[in-house]
Amino acid sequence: MKKVHTRVVTAKPAEEVYAYLVDFTNQADWRFDVLTSELVSGDVGVVGAKYSQLVRVGRDEQQSEVELVEAKSPDEVAFRTLDTGMITVSGAWHLRPAGEGTEVICDVAIETRGPLRLIEPMMGPQLRKIARKYEIALSEKLNP
Template identity: 30%
Template sequence: MLHDENTVVIDRPAEDVYDFLVDGLNGPEWRTGIRSIALRSGTIGAVGTEYAQELAGPGGRSVAGDYRITRADRPSRIEFEVIAGPLRPKGTYTLDAEGGGTSVTFALDAQPSGFMRLMSGTIRKTMAAEVGALGALKQVLES
């Protein structure tokens, strides 16, 4: 099992941060690896909502990264699972009020199998970049 996580404190109320994160269409504002994203089914913020997502992959190719919201507890927790693409990680955003702001922890877990086990080093780097993007989220939400 591969795991990575990162935490930042954002100077915004938890409800604002949650509402921004749970709407996957906001992803390109802070996640540079998204080439395209669209709401495939469901309602923004609801469990079961699915997003069709194309991500920048190895060698400049696009890879599918479609995902589904599996838990949505406003304003404290969002969970999702990737449902298309070569790797199917699960992710969690945990939000906690901290003073007038919000502590946000983004965690990713992946279990590579088959050929993907040979790419563990690349997967680790990609996961670190994804959770590291919380710094960009902070900049977007505080500007």
């Protein structure tokens, strides 16, 4: 299992940041690899809500299903992918006070299965690069 950690600070209040993060349709606005994200079952902000995302993986596009697994306003939003492929991703955004604004800490775990397990030890640099792109994009979205 590989883990990735990112951090963003914004002047926005935690409640506003939480509302943005808990609605996974917003991920298409800041995650470079999410082409579309739509709610397919449940309600926005309610644990169990499921989203269908069209995700770019290299040159390919594939459907991915993501579930909201924890929603503690305004402190935490957690998710996991429900895909049956070779990669499962789970993680959480933790929101903390930062001066007059909010610090957003994201911890993600990537589990591999099958043949990908053989190359998992070498995935670290690429995962950190992707995480850094997410960190920059989220910061730009929260700090226009």
